[in-house]
Amino acid sequence: MTNPVKIVWRKELRDAIRDKRSVMAAMSYAFFGPLLMAVAFYVMISQLTDPSDVEIDIQGAEHAPALIEHLNSNGIVKREKAWAAGQQPITLEIDASWADDLAMAMPAKVTLTADFSATKQRGDINRIERAIEAYGSQIAYIRLQMRGLDPRVVKPIDLVKHDTATKGSRAAILMGSVLIFILLSVFFSGMNVAIDISAGERERNSLELLLSQPLNAHQLVLGKALAASCFAIFGGVLSVVLIPIIFRFLPLHNIGISLSLDWTMMVLIVLMLVPLALFATSLQLFVSFRAKSFKEAQTYISFLLMLPMLAVFGVEFARLKNPVLYYLPLTGQHQALLDIIKGESLHWLPMGISALATLLVSWLLIRFIGRMLASEKVVFGL
Amino acid sequence: MIEVKDLRKQFGKVTALDGLSFSAPEGQITGLLGPNGAGKTTCLRTIYGLLKPDSGQAFIDGIDAGQQPLEARRNIGIFPDKFGLYERLTAREQVAYFAALHGLAGEAGDQATEAALQRLDMLEIADRRATGFSQGQRMKVALAQAIVHSPKHLILDEPSRGLDVMSTRILRDLLRELRAQGTSILFSSHVMQEVAALCDQVVVVAKGKVAAQGTTQELCELTGETALEEAFVKIIGTDEGIAA
Numbered sequence: 001m002t003n004p005v006k007i008v009w010r011k012e013l014r015d016a017i018r019d020k021r022s023v024m025a026a027m028s029y030a031f032f033g034p035l036l037m038a039v040a041f042y043v044m045i046s047q048l049t050d051p052s053d054v055e056i057d058i059q060g061a062e063h064a065p066a067l068i069e070h071l072n073s074n075g076i077v078k079r080e081k082a083w084a085a086g087q088q089p090i091t092l093e094i095d096a097s098w099a100d101d102l103a104m105a106m107p108a109k110v111t112l113t114a115d116f117s118a119t120k121q122r123g124d125i126n127r128i129e130r131a132i133e134a135y136g137s138q139i140a141y142i143r144l145q146m147r148g149l150d151p152r153v154v155k156p157i158d159l160v161k162h163d164t165a166t167k168g169s170r171a172a173i174l175m176g177s178v179l180i181f182i183l184l185s186v187f188f189s190g191m192n193v194a195i196d197i198s199a200g201e202r203e204r205n206s207l208e209l210l211l212s213q214p215l216n217a218h219q220l221v222l223g224k225a226l227a228a229s230c231f232a233i234f235g236g237v238l239s240v241v242l243i244p245i246i247f248r249f250l251p252l253h254n255i256g257i258s259l260s261l262d263w264t265m266m267v268l269i270v271l272m273l274v275p276l277a278l279f280a281t282s283l284q285l286f287v288s289f290r291a292k293s294f295k296e297a298q299t300y301i302s303f304l305l306m307l308p309m310l311a312v313f314g315v316e317f318a319r320l321k322n323p324v325l326y327y328l329p330l331t332g333q334h335q336a337l338l339d340i341i342k343g344e345s346l347h348w349l350p351m352g353i354s355a356l357a358t359l360l361v362s363w364l365l366i367r368f369i370g371r372m373l374a375s376e377k378v379v380f381g382l
Numbered sequence: 383m384i385e386v387k388d389l390r391k392q393f394g395k396v397t398a399l400d401g402l403s404f405s406a407p408e409g410q411i412t413g414l415l416g417p418n419g420a421g422k423t424t425c426l427r428t429i430y431g432l433l434k435p436d437s438g439q440a441f442i443d444g445i446d447a448g449q450q451p452l453e454a455r456r457n458i459g460i461f462p463d464k465f466g467l468y469e470r471l472t473a474r475e476q477v478a479y480f481a482a483l484h485g486l487a488g489e490a491g492d493q494a495t496e497a498a499l500q501r502l503d504m505l506e507i508a509d510r511r512a513t514g515f516s517q518g519q520r521m522k523v524a525l526a527q528a529i530v531h532s533p534k535h536l537i538l539d540e541p542s543r544g545l546d547v548m549s550t551r552i553l554r555d556l557l558r559e560l561r562a563q564g565t566s567i568l569f570s571s572h573v574m575q576e577v578a579a580l581c582d583q584v585v586v587v588a589k590g591k592v593a594a595q596g597t598t599q600e601l602c603e604l605t606g607e608t609a610l611e612e613a614f615v616k617i618i619g620t621d622e623g624i625a626a
Contacts, residue, residue: 007487008483011468011471011475011482015468015470015471018470018471019470201466204466204467204468204469205464205465205466206467206468208427208432208462208463208464209460209465209527212431212460213480213483214455214456214483214485215452216452376432376434380433
């Protein structure tokens with residue numbers, strides 16, 4: 001018990017646990033984050049798998065009752081209500097010469113007027129197009145049969161489309177955001193504690209006295225970093241445990257994804273978060289020990305939070321595939337998490353190396369903060 | 383014994399310490415008296431090893447604070463210029479924290495903490511959290527932190543600032559008691575009455591150097607004044623005269 005690191009760690013942890021703001025900060029991210037994400041996904045999924053009718057303006061319906069019947073049975077109906085503001089009307093116009101054209105076996109004209117660049121209506125427009133094309137081919141088949149031809153002669157190739165593209169990319173986005181969320185949880189959860197034990201200590205005027213005690217500055221920083229890391233890990237564990245639970249209530253199977261984590265995977269993820277938590281808190285301590293006050297530190301740290309986001313999103317969107325990413329702090333954990341969630345085989349060596357690299361960088365940061373605190377310029381702002 | 387030898391410290395163009403030398407022997411209360419900005423706090427920070435002097439040394443029982451700051455700090459108790467308490471910890475926990483930092487853990491730590499709390503007559507507030515403590519109660523916690531490891535040297539930076547009469551009395555009684563036990567006490571102040579009432583030896587500091595040194599009596603004789611305040615003004619004034 002006489003190890004100064006342990007003494008500082010114990011005291012800071014006790015202090016932080018009594019700080020309702022710190023505890024709330026650590027918990028709320030882990031609690032409300034997945035909930036918020038779940039709501040967003042719920043909306044996304046229900047939009048994707050929307051079975052409700054498409055309501056459009058239909059002009060000249062009286063010319064082609066059979067077509068209208070066909071459209072109705074495919075969930076495309078005449079609109080009764082007015083279009084909402086900002087929504088482009090979709091209009092289907094059936095030419096008056098419809099019956100004559102059909103009788104003469106001439107192409108009957110149907111005009112579809114819509115904003116084809118409106119992404120929200122893309123699905124609706126596609127459904128209309130498909131329904132009309134299907135009706136067209138039905139008529140074509142009947143005509144061929146009546147002329148004694150096998151309709152298959154005009155269909156030399158049977159292209160079977162398995163539409164996994166949209167679902168696949170949606171799933172990637174969903175998984176990617178779950179991952180980023182888990183990674184960021186360690187950055188968010190320890191943040192308040194990190195600020196309180198560094199900039200807060202300075203603001204309370206207790207830093208100078210603490211530095212005048214018989215312990216090295218880096219022991220002090222290490223004790224503090226470990227205390228804040230405990231909070232970071234706590235938040236990480238909470239989100240790792242809560243995400244699968246909350247996502248169980250989402251109809252993920254509707255868009256063809258499953259998110260199942262067995263407990264060994266969860267333990268593995270938490271183990272990977274441990275070095276990352278230390279890394280996150282040392283970065284935060286580094287920044288907020290330089291700040292004069294709690295407020296100032298909060299400003300700096302909110303910028304600091306951009307760093308992991310940029311790193312992770314950058315890799316995601318730039319589709320970087322450099323093997324170095326597996327070995328670096330943060331990106332290494334990100335890649336390993338991707339592999340875990342996708343259910344791919346794990347690269348143990350890179351995982352170990354990135355964990356060690358993360359620990360090493362954190363250790364160097366802590367040593368550096370220690371040296372910083374030995375400097376009178378930083379401590380007294382001289 | 384606290385010894386300061388020819389300390390010099392420059393902050394940019396400002397000379398904070400300009401060859402300051404004095405000593406605070408055991409069993410005595412030494413007052414560091416000087417106007418604001420004379421270099422008192424800088425001097426004390428050098429003794430804790432928080433500031434590195436440009437030249438000169440500070441010794442705690444022969445240990446160079448610049449070379450072995452941790453060793454030096456083990457032997458001193460500090461009552462700082464500004465003390466912040468950990469609002470969410472109880473008085474007892476704060477004192478125990480400092481005891482632990484000085485290597486007093488477990489049983490020994492508990493005993494030392496209890497003794498310090500008892501000595502300052504603060505057992506009643508010992509298990510209350512610091513939020514809501516009065517200024518006097520806060521001072522007691524800070525004092526208990528400073529003496530919990532029974533240091534042979536006690537350094538106080540402007541201790542009586544903002545204290546009420548009762549707190550000041552407690553502080554004085556404690557200092558006299560510790561002096562009787564052979565502690566060397568060094569305290570900085572710009573309050574004349576405080577210094578006159580307590581100190582065995584007064585070191586008058588002005589512009590980073592010792593302007594005069596001696597007992598209250600000696601200082602008065604030196605300047606031909608009857609009150610320390612007059613003597614003080616005269617010493618500082620004379621010094622300024624010479625410097626100009």
